[in-house]
Amino acid sequence: MIEIDRITKTYDGVNVVDAVTMTAETGTITVIVGTSGSGKTTLLRMINRLEEPSSGEVRINGMSTRATKPHLLRRRIGYAIQGHGLFPHHTVARNIGAVPKLLNWPKDRIRTRVDELLALFSMDPAQFRDRLPAELSGGQQQRVGVARALASRPDLLLMDEPFGALDPIIRARAQDDLRRIQKALGSTIMLVTHDMEEAIRLGDRVAVMDSGRLVQHGTPAEIIARPATTFVADMVGDVERPLRLLSLIPLSEVVEDGPATGKALPVDASLRDALSSCLWTGRTAVPVERDGAVVGRVTLDAIRARAELRA
Amino acid sequence: MSPPGLLFATLGLAALSAPFMTLAANRIVAGEGVMAWAVTAPAVTLPGVAVIGAGLLLGLPSEWPRLRLAGSVLGLGGLLWLLMQGAPQLLEGAGDYARVSPAIGFWCLLVILMLLMADSLARMAPGPLARGALLAAVTGALALILWSGVLSQLSILQEYASRKAAFADAVLRHLALAFGSLATAAAIGFPLGILCHRQFRLRGTILPVLSFLQTIPSLAMFGLMIPILGWVGDRVPGAQAIGIAGIGFAPAFLALVLYSLLPVVGNTVTGLASAPPAALEAARGMGMTPRQRLLRVELPLGLPVILTGLRVVLVQNVGLAVIAGLIGGGGFGTFVFQGLNQTATDLILLGALPTVALAVASAVVMDILVELARPGSGRAR
Numbered sequence: 001m002i003e004i005d006r007i008t009k010t011y012d013g014v015n016v017v018d019a020v021t022m023t024a025e026t027g028t029i030t031v032i033v034g035t036s037g038s039g040k041t042t043l044l045r046m047i048n049r050l051e052e053p054s055s056g057e058v059r060i061n062g063m064s065t066r067a068t069k070p071h072l073l074r075r076r077i078g079y080a081i082q083g084h085g086l087f088p089h090h091t092v093a094r095n096i097g098a099v100p101k102l103l104n105w106p107k108d109r110i111r112t113r114v115d116e117l118l119a120l121f122s123m124d125p126a127q128f129r130d131r132l133p134a135e136l137s138g139g140q141q142q143r144v145g146v147a148r149a150l151a152s153r154p155d156l157l158l159m160d161e162p163f164g165a166l167d168p169i170i171r172a173r174a175q176d177d178l179r180r181i182q183k184a185l186g187s188t189i190m191l192v193t194h195d196m197e198e199a200i201r202l203g204d205r206v207a208v209m210d211s212g213r214l215v216q217h218g219t220p221a222e223i224i225a226r227p228a229t230t231f232v233a234d235m236v237g238d239v240e241r242p243l244r245l246l247s248l249i250p251l252s253e254v255v256e257d258g259p260a261t262g263k264a265l266p267v268d269a270s271l272r273d274a275l276s277s278c279l280w281t282g283r284t285a286v287p288v289e290r291d292g293a294v295v296g297r298v299t300l301d302a303i304r305a306r307a308e309l310r311a
Numbered sequence: 312m313s314p315p316g317l318l319f320a321t322l323g324l325a326a327l328s329a330p331f332m333t334l335a336a337n338r339i340v341a342g343e344g345v346m347a348w349a350v351t352a353p354a355v356t357l358p359g360v361a362v363i364g365a366g367l368l369l370g371l372p373s374e375w376p377r378l379r380l381a382g383s384v385l386g387l388g389g390l391l392w393l394l395m396q397g398a399p400q401l402l403e404g405a406g407d408y409a410r411v412s413p414a415i416g417f418w419c420l421l422v423i424l425m426l427l428m429a430d431s432l433a434r435m436a437p438g439p440l441a442r443g444a445l446l447a448a449v450t451g452a453l454a455l456i457l458w459s460g461v462l463s464q465l466s467i468l469q470e471y472a473s474r475k476a477a478f479a480d481a482v483l484r485h486l487a488l489a490f491g492s493l494a495t496a497a498a499i500g501f502p503l504g505i506l507c508h509r510q511f512r513l514r515g516t517i518l519p520v521l522s523f524l525q526t527i528p529s530l531a532m533f534g535l536m537i538p539i540l541g542w543v544g545d546r547v548p549g550a551q552a553i554g555i556a557g558i559g560f561a562p563a564f565l566a567l568v569l570y571s572l573l574p575v576v577g578n579t580v581t582g583l584a585s586a587p588p589a590a591l592e593a594a595r596g597m598g599m600t601p602r603q604r605l606l607r608v609e610l611p612l613g614l615p616v617i618l619t620g621l622r623v624v625l626v627q628n629v630g631l632a633v634i635a636g637l638i639g640g641g642g643f644g645t646f647v648f649q650g651l652n653q654t655a656t657d658l659i660l661l662g663a664l665p666t667v668a669l670a671v672a673s674a675v676v677m678d679i680l681v682e683l684a685r686p687g688s689g690r691a692r
Contacts, residue, residue: 074598085593089686
């Protein structure tokens with residue numbers, strides 16, 4: 001569990017981060033979202049003490065981050081940044097093994113871990129292990145950057161706009177990968193982004209920052225349905241809100257018995273996918289399938305009922 | 312058709328029609344030029360001249376760099392043949408003090424053929440190891456030619472023969488001056504460069520001072536060292552005992568060190584600053600200490616630039632060390648200045664040619680090191 005307790009950072013008399021308090025449960029993704037200058041990156045960097053808080057404290061699993069020397073603290077916390085920050089003179093394997101090496105892991109254990117992570121990120125170890133970062137595509141570099149941050153099984157992974165430099169298609173894939181890998185490893189992640197779409201897509205919890213303050217902290221559904229301030233509402237975007245809400249609900253929640261024709265959707269697709277399919281093919285209902293067998297249908301009326309404002 | 316090859320062939324054929332060797336009554340007076348085909352019997356010279364011409368012509372086709380390389384080697388062989396056949400023939404019956412030397416035609420052909428060799432090698436783009444092997448081969452061939460004695464009757468080697476001990480001493484002195492000052496400058500410059508890299512304000516003070524030192528003309532610098540070190544030698548107890556005096560090795564060495572500091576410190580600062588900011592941020596974020604960041608990220612990434620600085624220093628110092636001869640610092644400069652005083656050209660060459668060879672060899676070796684230091688070049692290990 002990560003507890004951020006009334007943490008403040010002051011530059012030249014201005015509170016860049018102003019008494020932020022929040023808690024992140026172990027094994028969840030918390031996305032900190034805000035415009036540039038909102039203090040979100042400073043907040044993140046105070047967690048691994050790349051910035052020293054002016055006041056307040058951070059506790060990881062109950063232990064204050066002040067109790068350890070900064071460089072020793074950082075070896076226990078993964079850190080991935082925009083533009084990956086890979087060492088250009090080290091191979092992929094040496095990059096990924098950087099933190100284990102700092103922690104003096106034996107060589108064969110590092111090698112096993114590197115191969116394990118490459119496989120986890122769908123990169124063939126034999127093919128990629130000995131390449132230099134310059135010999136990888138942008139998406140591959142980014143994956144190696146995240147793999148490096150995860151290498152020592154850190155208590156916590158901090159990510160600062162990790163997908164910012166990727167094109168939309170690669171970014172969507174990287175987000176799916178991160179979700180999958182986080183579930184597989186049970187990692188605790190704090191991720192900073194300016195993109196509300198990304199926050200809703202990835203976050204178990206979303207924290208919205210504005211001018212150094214934490215203005216709302218809740219599940220994506222809460223953020224969309226009940227924005228705490230007009231700033232949050234603006235970030236979510238009025239026009240997009242019903243669609244964003246639908247994108248969070250899987251078909252399994254509203255599937256019902258009854259007939260429907262046409263192409264079926266899997267149960268883990270979202271209501272947004274179902275709505276899109278209805279509109280595009282002119283149907284009022286779509287069949288839902290699980291493992292290839294039709295288990296029911298989702299109607300346009302049911303979708304509409306879930307998309308309306310729930311106060 | 313290779314344009315440089317055409318130029319080399321034209322110039323080379325023109326140089327063939329200039330005097331190839333000179334015969335002088337003694338080592339001081341100006342000699343009389345002898346054409347390449349006249350240095351000895353035509354049956355011996357004409358094949359030599361033909362071989363040189365053929366070598367130049369082989370340099371023409373641009374698509375076969377190996378053929379052009381072979382042409383340059385063939386041409387150089389022709390030059391050697393004419394020299395070793397011509398020297399004893401010309402000296403015969405010319406008197407005890409007569410001297411025979413290569414003349415303008417020989418030197419021009421030598422330069423042209425070496426340019427042809429360099430041009431063809433540049434096209435073949437050999438790797439660092441191949442370049443090292445090439446340097447060793449050329450050095451070996453040169454050593455073999457000199458050791459075999461086939462050229463011993465040339466005037467420059469006559470000068471050498473009468474100064475064997477002094478020459479060996481000069482070699483050691485010159486190497487000590489050039490490499491010793493390099494090592495000292497590196498020992499002072501690296502820490503200074505790292506300090507400048509860490510502290511921005513220090514950089515603003517130190518680099519301009521070092522730039523200023525660099526602008527002092529070398530003769531003036533050596534001259535300035537005389538009163539300064541003379542004073543130190545007189546006043547500081549024990550200084551004279553370790554060789555510190557106004558003239559000699561110490562002032563020359565100190566001047567070279569001062570000249571070397573700017574390239575070493577400047578390139579260290581530039582090299583350390585060349586690490587990508589994102590990589591440094593990541594290094595800090597993953598828990599590297601400042602020392603680990605320096606040793607594992609900044610230094611390896613900056614090494615090519617830092618070594619380039621050392622290359623500049625080494626080549627510069629090999630050349631500048633000649634001037635040390637002027638203030639009694641020893642080295643090849645001794646022969647250059649003796650030769651200037653006696654108007655004995657071959658004595659000047661005895662100092663100048665080894666200096667050039669040493670500078671070229673140093674440059675090649677340092678280039679190889681710079682290339683090996685680049686990221687990814689060592690992955691074949």
